[in-house]
Amino acid sequence: MANEKGRHAAHAAGTSPKAKVSRRAAAGEGEGISTIRSGQGARVTTRKNAAEAADRARRNAEKRYFKRHPEAKASDVGPERSGKNVVLLVIASILVLAIVFVIGSCVTGLVFSSNDGSSDQPEQTLKLTEQEQQLVDQQLSHDVGQERADVGGSVSFGGDSYALSQQDDGTWALACTSSSGSSSTLFLIEGTPVALLRSSDTLLIPENRGEAWDVVCYVIDGHSGAGYVTTADGSLAGGAGEAVDAELDGTTLRVTDADGATHDVSLV
Known part of the structure; x- marks a missing residue:
């Protein structure tokens, strides 16, 4: 009887609430492993939900980072684009297009107006009078002909006059007097001229040089x-x-x- 009472007492002591709490505390201090019961939100990561778990971990890390560094989140956000800004942008674009159109229209108008103005002008042709035409024909007929002048005389071509003139030092030169009256020396002659001749636009000057003669041409x-x-x-x-x-x-x-002998010089 005494033994049964002792066992009942020991069993009662081992199964009392205080004993259970003591055992749980001892177990918690020993291995540090606790049991998560159903409904407490635990989820085991598998191959199927690994990507989702990685995204969730990344979002949690970003939240923690921005919580510690709020200035980084503020700089990452761009300026807000309001409806007012969009309206102003559209209006500015329309104004630019209108200005380009106006400038293009003005340039086109100027170009076509200048062309039209030039086409409206009557063509002006210079027509000589009958007397003027006769003078021109006479000059042309004269210029294609031939002339001869002694020393001191002159020949003409195109309205200008050509003559031999002796310089202060005794040398000779060919001078030209234009239709306006201005005179100029064209070149000096080494010998003594015999005559001045013109064949069309070529002037010929036979000259004596010492005991021989030759012909200057210009x-x-x-x-x-x-x-x-x-x-x-x-x-x-x-x-x-x-x-x-x-x-x-x-x-x-x-x-x-x-001596009276003649000498022919071909000009062709």
Whole structure:
């Protein structure tokens, strides 16, 4: 009997509420493992919900970061675009298009108006009077012809006059007097001129140089200065003795010397 009472007493003591609490506390202090019962919100991560768990962890980390650093969240947010700003942007675009259209219209109008104005102007043609036309024809007929002048005389071409003139030092030169009256020296002559001849736009001056003579030539309004007439083989056209006269016969210059002999110089 005594033993049964002892067992009942021990059983009662072991199963009392205080004993249960003591055992739970001892278990908690020992291994640190607690049991989560059904309904407490626990969820085991598996392959199926791993991505969702990662997103949830990232969001939680961002929340904690922005909570500790609120200035980072403020800088990440862009300026708010209100409806008023959008309206102003649309109005500005319309104004720009209107200005471009107006400028384009003005430029187009100026271009076409200038073209129309030029086309409306009557064509003006200069028509010579009958008398003026006769003078022009006479000048052309004269210029294509031939002339001869003694020393001291002159020949003309295109309304300008050409003459031989002796300089202060005794040398000779060819001078030109324009239709306006101005005079200029074209070039100097090395020898003593015999005559001045013109065949179309070419001036010819036979000259004596020492005991021989040659022929100076000059093309009016040409691209070079005065030169000498040459023969087919490239030598100077001329002869021995003294030339006393010269005349033109078509494309031939005929020079007469002091002995009365004549010498033909081809001009072609």
